Amino acid sequence: MSDQALLRRAIEAAHHLEDPAPPWTDILTAARDVVGADSGSLLIFDGSGALLHLSQVGVDADGERDYREHFHTLDRFAHDAMRQPAGQWMDTSRMYALAQFRNTEYYADFMVKYRMAQVQAYILADAPTLRAAISFQRGTVDMGASDRLERGPAAAFFHTLRDGIARRQHAVYSHLANLEEAFSSFDEAICLVGPTGAVMRVSPLAREIFAGPMFAERHGTIWHADPRMRAMLLQSVAMTCQTGVRQSMTIPAGTGVTVTIDMVVAGPSLRVAGERCVLMRMQRRGSEDKQPDPDHLAAVFRITPAEARVLAALVAGQTAAAYAASAGVSVNTVRKQIAMLMTKMQCNRQSELVRKAILGQG
Missing domain, CATH: 1.10.10.10 (Winged helix-like DNA-binding domain superfamily/Winged helix DNA-binding domain)
Known part of the structure; x- marks a missing residue:
């Protein structure tokens, strides 16, 4: 297929980013072919650095499992790249001296094993609570690859991809705002959190609840003053993400105050690219409420x-x-x-x- 045909296919796929379920496999495949890489990946991390989503094409199944279960925490390149603004190209061959990079566990035990000599990444989203990138892996180093990708037709495609992600994020926030308005009429607050409890979005009512002395947001993560209750909260969030089973609990949130929490997996309209996150519905009952007899x-x-x-x-x-x-x-x-x-x-x-x-x- 010619370069022009590859670009047309890639741009056509990118135009579906605002669909309820974007065809990420088609987008990744087309982008990988435009770049001329061996494989492609879509990675999404929350604000704490936890992996929310991984989609890949052309990658060994064992390699995907190893990365998802362990090596994403050691991927120095991904975490360095995710600190950069959207629209930037990052390249391992530019960022690190080879002798130094070879000494990292990620390179020695993962990249070498799965025949990756060079990784490039294009930053798609740089929000404090959600960072996304599309990356490409090569078996040999191509020092001129980044230069070709930063200008010309290929650059235009990746700009289209970044803009599509931005529009999808806007659609997600708009849908969440509509939910906030609907639930607030029932005095219910909502909060979107990642699998480790990292807070991704809170409603105004949720901000009020988190302003209490016991149940709050600390360092970007849901928190409770009682360590046992905090562990139960985080375990329930993780369980909801892992199993998809709804979780409910009532927790103390101050003198005479409780918060009832209902947790469900966030639907497609609240996700950018299938990332794992939980929608928490919260209702506070204060000491002014009728006490049980x-x-x-x-x-x-x-x-x-x-x-x-x-x-x-x-x-x-x-x-x-x-x-x-x-x-x-x-x-x-x-x-x-x-x-x-x-x-x-x-x-x-x-x-x-x-x-x-x-x-x-x-």
Whole structure:
């Protein structure tokens, strides 16, 4: 196929970037052929440097697995390149002295194994919370490749690709803004986070929730003052990303304040290129809200007074351990009471108990 035909095919593929599900395999294949490389990759990282997405063409399946599971953390070139502004070309043969680069674990144990002598990358997005690049791998070094790509028809194609990504990002933010407006009418805040809990986008109401003393955003990541609760939060985010199964929980967020969180995998309209991220819906209940009355709960749900007191404590944001300490009973006793509550109230999760109790207060 002629160079002009390759460019036409590449530009045609790039024009589909605003589709609900862009044909990334076609875009990557066309871009690789324009560059004249052996393989091509699309990489997306969050603000913390965690890998959100990897798509590849022409790459050994073992190599893709090794990179995804381990070597992306050692890829000095990718992390250096991702600090650059969108529209920049980066090249390992330009950036590093070969003798120095050869001593890195990434080069010695990954690039050599999969016959990569040179890697070039074009930066597609440089937002603080999401960075994307399209990279190309060669088995031999071509010192003039970057010069050819930075001007002429090939440069025009990559500018088209970058502009398409920018438009798609804008469409994502617009859709998220519409969701924010819809959920805010129900006093629900939303937050988009990566698999490690890195915050990618928050609604104004979510900012208010994160301004509290216990549940907040710290260094770009969701955070809780209680280390155990923080670990549970991050584990739930990771589990949602990994399995696609919806997760729900209620956490204490201050004196008399709780936040109920619902987590689902973000849909295609909230992703630039299939990156893994979670949409968190949050609703805060403050001390000004109606406090649970154990006698009322016992009557509504036909539970014992002791179980009703435990349920009221859960609604108020107390953990099983905290309630046990305040009531002078063992944690095991409280946990058995929670298990019995789940059976009687036909709930599978503690968060469901809290929701049902709140709705049942009338």
